[in-house]
Amino acid sequence: MEIIILTNEEAVAKRSADLVEAQIRTFPDTILGLATGSSPLGLYKELVVRHQKHSLSFDQVRTFNLDEYVGIPADHSQSYRTFMNENLFDDLNIDKANTHVPDGTMENPMDAGPVFEKKIAEAGGIDLQVLGIGTDGHIGFNEPTSSIRSRTRLKTLTKQTVEDNSRFFEPGEFQPKLAITMGIGTILETRRILLIATGENKAEAVHDMIEGPIAAICPASALQMHERVTVILDEAAAKNLKYQDYYRHVSEIQDELVKKHRPSDWIAR
Ligand code: GLP
Numbered sequence: 001m002e003i004i005i006l007t008n009e010e011a012v013a014k015r016s017a018d019l020v021e022a023q024i025r026t027f028p029d030t031i032l033g034l035a036t037g038s039s040p041l042g043l044y045k046e047l048v049v050r051h052q053k054h055s056l057s058f059d060q061v062r063t064f065n066l067d068e069y070v071g072i073p074a075d076h077s078q079s080y081r082t083f084m085n086e087n088l089f090d091d092l093n094i095d096k097a098n099t100h101v102p103d104g105t106m107e108n109p110m111d112a113g114p115v116f117e118k119k120i121a122e123a124g125g126i127d128l129q130v131l132g133i134g135t136d137g138h139i140g141f142n143e144p145t146s147s148i149r150s151r152t153r154l155k156t157l158t159k160q161t162v163e164d165n166s167r168f169f170e171p172g173e174f175q176p177k178l179a180i181t182m183g184i185g186t187i188l189e190t191r192r193i194l195l196i197a198t199g200e201n202k203a204e205a206v207h208d209m210i211e212g213p214i215a216a217i218c219p220a221s222a223l224q225m226h227e228r229v230t231v232i233l234d235e236a237a238a239k240n241l242k243y244q245d246y247y248r249h250v251s252e253i254q255d256e257l258v259k260k261h262r263p264s265d266w267i268a269r
Pocket of ligand 1: 036039066131134138165
């Protein structure tokens, strides 16, 4: 894993956007994997700015989102489809027909996973997957003890995840406890991964992901088995890392290399 520790959320957003922008400028028909939650919001704002002010075009980009709630319609204010439209797609020149979110409204929600997997395969697989991380180490909605080879499927959320995400729902409002999520195996097949984590509440999960053993109890630790993962952290999220000094040292050396050779070696495909 490549670990980049930056001073604050703004720097994290800008650096993440640099990487996504380089990918899209090199391959305008990039297949992006996208995440919801607060972690990628700064990145999405930056991408909108780069689209509006610096002609970064999404007209050929296709996207696949990690997950979606089951039990609320796609046009519900808290669905992940609505989140993506409001926080990204509506402000880009992307064709909505090219944006895919798992279908949380199928009569039998167990059918949604295979349908989504087929769409990803038909598109030729995901070039660059953006991820956040839950406080319990989940990625997508792969909760602790999820199988490392799991595929897109129906998942029951933990009480902690429901509680973490309750801030988005009105008191007394129905809040889903089920979701369709890409599996860990699905995520591990993406060609490049960019994981973003900020804030002290992620410090323990970030430590377990990077420096802990590969274990189903911390689903994000499975990313240690992926060849090309970049983790971008602010200082608060990095605070429990034992090898912080080493990661900073590597970054300094890498930055020199970047000036000489990059961004070409960052691009996935
Ligand atoms: C949700 C999403 C995840 C996300 C996580 C963290 O559970 N399904 O994809 O990474 O929340 O959210 P946040 O970035 O808001 O902390």
